[in-house]
Amino acid sequence: MDASLPRLPRVLITSGPTHEPIDRVRFLGNRSSGRFGSALADVAAAQGHRTVVLQGPVKFSPLRTDVEVRNFSTCSDLQTLLRQSTGGFDILIMAAAVADYRPKPNPALSGGKFRRTNAPLTLELEPTPDLLAEVSATRQPGQLLVGFALEPRADLLESARAKLERKRIDMVVANPLEAMDSPEAEVTVVYADGRVTELGMLSKAEHAPKVLALAVAEWRRRVGAKG
């Protein structure tokens, strides 16, 4: 590597939804499309960053062949991938919409399919592991951790700040709920030290280079002249 050039941080991105099985055919999902995560990955790879995407059952995948994609379906799959994968990366962007709850294991359902009846049915859910908190707690010094928050517009900034503090992450990309499964988003980036950068309403493809640039700048700021 040419020593006169600054080192390009390696980027790991999680993208898309989780599907938590109820029985052999049914699942609990969310409407995350993978648009933002794959746009971020394509931009990062185009700029020469080593780029890996951990990807759920998405509608949109990265287009570039130099993005390495590893697939997950459940929160538990993603947890395993993260434990194997985060080590070699400088910037971790957690854009996946991970289920907060999953059906409690039910041996009566796992092998088959529950039957239709005319009676109501109750589905017992349990919290999933908190992957963002786990990555935060186990990350290496110098790794920048970027979360996503998707919340009602009225609570957006407050929720983003609470998430930054609760999960001890460095930046949150905050979107109102309307951004899910939409080509556009009104993005606000909130930093752990309280700074706020409004990016306004743009397509996710337009947001991707801006969000990546903010993350890279924050990583450089934190690693100082070493970067």
Place this chain on the structure above:
Amino acid sequence: MDASLPRLPRVLITSGPTHEPIDRVRFLGNRSSGRFGSALADVAAAQGHRTVVLQGPVKFSPLRTDVEVRNFSTCSDLQTLLRQSTGGFDILIMAAAVADYRPKPNPALSGGKFRRTNAPLTLELEPTPDLLAEVSATRQPGQLLVGFALEPRADLLESARAKLERKRIDMVVANPLEAMDSPEAEVTVVYADGRVTELGMLSKAEHAPKVLALAVAEWRRRVGAKG
């Protein structure tokens, strides 16, 4: 139309899964991919049948531009489309995997997103309208109604026969559970009068012309020399 040629029956096909919203971002879904329904539609259109597909949030759509596609997301959407659409068709192939249950309406959730806590959560479900039974009860004389059954292999024939009788349909395309979201299926076609045709294990693309031919033959047999 050339009077010497038999009339080609018009074909309506439902395809893919339903997604039943839990809140603004989460839903209850199933792993139906739309492979079988879209393969049936492409074959039907290629053979000159007027072909309409009512399509859920699928991975696979018909490839031919002469297939007319109308989209649904929930069981209730599909019910509306079916009430509007079945009138002009001779063969109705219900390949969609419609949710049997959906979350009970919950005003506290519909505008937003439930919060993660460390406590278990209970989701109350209610049965969805039985669309196959409704179409069966309201269909016009001469309309052939074909259902799909996806059941554990051990109960497959028995479940298919029970479905034929309970819902008063004409043919059931029975698949073991493994067929869901798979390129292949081991298909058995069961008729209301007890006949059984085994099609064996083939790709869904290979099954499509065979299943369509059986449906068209059964329609002709029922409409007699008029067809």
